[in-house]
Amino acid sequence: MRFALINNEPIEAAPGLQGNCRGCGRLVIAKCGTVRVHHWAHQTIRMCDSWWEPETEWHRSWKNNFSREWQEVFMPDVQSGEKHIADVRTEHGLVLEFQHSHIKPEERTAREKFYRNMVWVVDGTRLKRDYTRFLKGKKDFRATSKPGIFMADFPDECFPKAWLNSSVPVIFDFKGAGIEGEPEDPGDPLYCLFPYEGLFDAYIAEIPKNAFINTVQNGEWGIRVQSFMNEVNEKRKHQERLRQNPNNGISYRKFIFPRIYIRRRRF
Template identity: 40%
Template structure:
C-alpha cells in the first residue's frame, strides 16, 4: 500500500517507519528497497484486502494523476469484508488499475461491488497484446466523429477484448505513451475503440466532467448511427 496511518495521518513509507493500516488497523512496516516502489506491508500476514495486487511503478504513476485523498479508499461489503479502491472520487466513481492477470469471475465481483467503476488495464504486461491490437486496427477503417477516429472491431479479435469487452463498463487499455485506448460501448459482437489522452482522462475525472462515450442514435434504414457524446 502507498499509505499507512502514522500519528493518525496518512503517510507514505520511509525507511524504518511503522504505521497502522487505515483499513484494518493492523501494524504495518515500511518496505523501502531498491527493486520495488516504496510501500507499506502488513506485519506477518497477507494484505487485509484479498483483491489487492502488489503495486508497481505503473500503479503509482497512475495514482499520481489524482489527489492523494482519493487514493486507497477502504470500504466494506455486506459481509464486512474489506476492499480498498485504487481511486475513489467524492461522487462515488471508482477507478481500478489492473496490472496482473485476473480471473473473469473476480472482475465481475469487483465490478458489482463498486458499481460505478472504470477499469484501466496495463496493456504492456503481455507483449502480444499490443501486437494483436495494432494488427486489429490495421485491418479496420476508422470513422471520424467530432475529430476523433473511432474503430468498430469485434469482441473476439484480440485477447484483451475477449477478457474485457463484455464487461459493460468503460475500460481503458494502457499501451504506454500519452493516450488510453478507451472502450466505451458495445452492440452485439461489435466494440468501439478510440484513443483519448491520459491527461484529459485524469482532468475529466478530477473535474467531474463526463468522459466521451460512443452511443447509439436512432436506427436508420441501413442500421444504427453512432455518435460521440461528451
C-alpha cells in the same frame, strides 16, 4: 499499500517505519527493498483486502495524477461487511482500478459489481505482443460521425480477450509503462473499449491521456460516458427491433451472424 497511518496522518512507506492500516487498523510494516516499489505490508501474512496485489511503478505513476485524498480509499459494504481498497475514488464517486497483472474473470466481475461506478485502466504493455497486435487490429477501425470514436467488428483482434466482457469502460494504456525509444507524453492516446455485446459492433474511443485525467478530475468523465452509452444503447435497441421484425427485408441470418459473411480468412 502506499499509505499507512502514523499519528493519524497518511504516510508513505520508508525504511524502519511502522504504522497502522487505514482500513483495519492493524499494524503494518514498511517494506523498502530494491525489487518492488516501497509499500506497507501487514505484520501478518493475511491482507485485509482479498483483492490486494503488489504494485508496480506503472501503478504509482497513474496514482500520482490524483490527490492523496482520492488514493487507496477503503470502501465497506454496510450490509455484507465486505471491504475493499479502491485504487482511486474521486470526490464525484468514480472509482479507478489500475490493473497490470492478469485478473481472473470472476474477480473482474466481482469488482465491477462491488464498485459499480468505475473504470478500469489496464497496462497494455504487460505482454510484449499486445501492443503490436493492437496496432495491427487498429487498421480495421471504422470512423464514426463523432471525432475520436471508432467501431470495430472484431475487438478480440485488438484487445486481450479477458476484458471483452467487462460491464464498465476499459482504458488501455499502451505507453504508460514506457516503450523503448518512445518517451511518455501526456498527449499520448489511451484507447477506451466501451461495454461490448458480441452481437453488435464494439465502440472504441481514442483519448489523449491528459484529457482523460482532466475529465476524471473535474467530474465530466461519468457524465460523458453515460450520455454516450445511452446513445449506443438506443442504436442497439433499434437494431434488435429490426432483427425481430420479419418484414423489414433484412436477412435474419446475416444480421445474427455477420461475422460469418465478412470475417477475413486467417492463415
